[in-house]
Amino acid sequence: MIDLTAAVLPADPNVHAAYVRALERLPANLPGHGYEPEGLEELREAVAQSYRRRGLATSPGQILITHGAHNGLVHLLRLTVRPGVPVVFDHPTYPQAIDAILAAGGRPTPVALPDDGDGWDVDSLVSACRSSGAPMAYLVLDHNNPTGRMMRAPDRARLLAGLKGSETLLVLDETLVELTLSGPPALTASAVDAPRVVRLGSMSKSVWGGLRIGWIRADRAVIQRLAQSRASFDLGVPILEQLAAVKLLTDGGAALAARRPLLRARRDHLRAQLAQHLPDWSCPRPAGGLSLWVRLPAPISSALTAQAETEGLRLAAGPRFGIDGAFEQRLRLPYTLPESELQQAVERLARGVKALGRKSRQTTSTQSRTVLVY
Numbered sequence: 445m446i447d448l449t450a451a452v453l454p455a456d457p458n459v460h461a462a463y464v465r466a467l468e469r470l471p472a473n474l475p476g477h478g479y480e481p482e483g484l485e486e487l488r489e490a491v492a493q494s495y496r497r498r499g500l501a502t503s504p505g506q507i508l509i510t511h512g513a514h515n516g517l518v519h520l521l522r523l524t525v526r527p528g529v530p531v532v533f534d535h536p537t538y539p540q541a542i543d544a545i546l547a548a549g550g551r552p553t554p555v556a557l558p559d560d561g562d563g564w565d566v567d568s569l570v571s572a573c574r575s576s577g578a579p580m581a582y583l584v585l586d587h588n589n590p591t592g593r594m595m596r597a598p599d600r601a602r603l604l605a606g607l608k609g610s611e612t613l614l615v616l617d618e619t620l621v622e623l624t625l626s627g628p629p630a631l632t633a634s635a636v637d638a639p640r641v642v643r644l645g646s647m648s649k650s651v652w653g654g655l656r657i658g659w660i661r662a663d664r665a666v667i668q669r670l671a672q673s674r675a676s677f678d679l680g681v682p683i684l685e686q687l688a689a690v691k692l693l694t695d696g697g698a699a700l701a702a703r704r705p706l707l708r709a710r711r712d713h714l715r716a717q718l719a720q721h722l723p724d725w726s727c728p729r730p731a732g733g734l735s736l737w738v739r740l741p742a743p744i745s746s747a748l749t750a751q752a753e754t755e756g757l758r759l760a761a762g763p764r765f766g767i768d769g770a771f772e773q774r775l776r777l778p779y780t781l782p783e784s785e786l787q788q789a790v791e792r793l794a795r796g797v798k799a800l801g802r803k804s805r806q807t808t809s810t811q812s813r814t815v816l817v818y
């Protein structure tokens with residue numbers, strides 16, 4: 445089975461050495477009780493430093509270490525969202541974020557990403573936040589998952605200006621911010637700040653998902669409230685993982701720099717294969733991120749996903765990235781696997797499309813919301 449439900453790379457080659465170094469440093473931490481509800485001071489300083497390098501003045505007191513960005517979102521939802529209140533988000537977006545909003549009882553308030561072009565409809569975002577009085581907007585502006593698109597700096601400035609003085613907490617999920625493959629880096633464009641902007645960071649896509657290390661960057665007062673409210677849910681992140689993360693962060697992402705050309709090659713290979721085998725599919729080239737957001741010639745995403753499973757290919761159907769059955773004419777295809785596997789995946793896709801053509805298209809099956817997608 446080739447699995448295309450995950451847009452993630454295997455571990456950065458430095459992860460093992462970072463754990464060895466962390467084990468060597470562990471004894472110095474053992475005399476303490478080991479509970480660090482905000483995270484180890486030295487990791488919070490390493491994360492703060494990474495923001496300062498981007499031009500965002502940040503102190504360790506503005507950082508809360510979490511079990512990944514998703515866990516950070518869950519903590520923010522618990523703090524700000526009461527059942528029935530609207531939560532604004534880009535549509536499409538990261539599926540587990542929608543699930544978390546639903547689980548918190550939030551009322552999903554999607555704002556469509558324009559179908560043509562690769563920007564955002566900033567006016568609609570601002571008016572959705574203002575007219576609904578949403579306490580939170582969750583946005584993935586830096587290589588949005590699944591589209592890969594990145595909001596340009598002038599649009600960010602317009603968004604922040606439009607929301608000035610509003611009640612909406614703007615939660616920017618920067619999990620993919622380091623994954624620019626062409627054009628101006630998202631890291632630079634995203635260096636705009638304002639009160640009520642909260643950032644979610646993660647090492648999952650840039651280093652390894654198995655670390656389960658992420659963070660929240662916010663005003664000190666918000667971090668203090670989060671540290672208190674998280675305690676009814678979890679009591680912090682393991683010390684060993686935090687020590688390994690310090691090492692990986694202070695090493696400065698050399699491995700990621702080496703991986704960008706590899707990802708570029710895989711992205712271009714996947715597009716070339718699709719152009720050859722499925723020429724009526726439209727596959728825009730994303731400037732970054734880890735997947736293509738493909739437009740299908742007909743609304744067959746769920747049916748094709750079910751068919752592909754029988755061909756040995758696991759997919760996340762387009763509707764998984766939205767609500768109310770949207771995106772039946774879309775499919776997310778990650779380009780994180782080696783080229784030979786991507787080639788086989790496209791061959792299986794093409795076989796799936798052919799087999800589907802022989803059947804009645806009415807056999808649309810809907811993929812359950814419980815399918816995990818990364």
Ligand SMILES: Cc1ncc(COP(=O)(O)O)c(C=O)c1O
Nearest residue numbers: 512513514538589619646648818
């Ligand atoms: C936009 C986005 N946010 C969050 C996550 C989950 O990140 P983490 O592993 O840090 O919890 C993912 C994983 O796919 C993602 O794409």
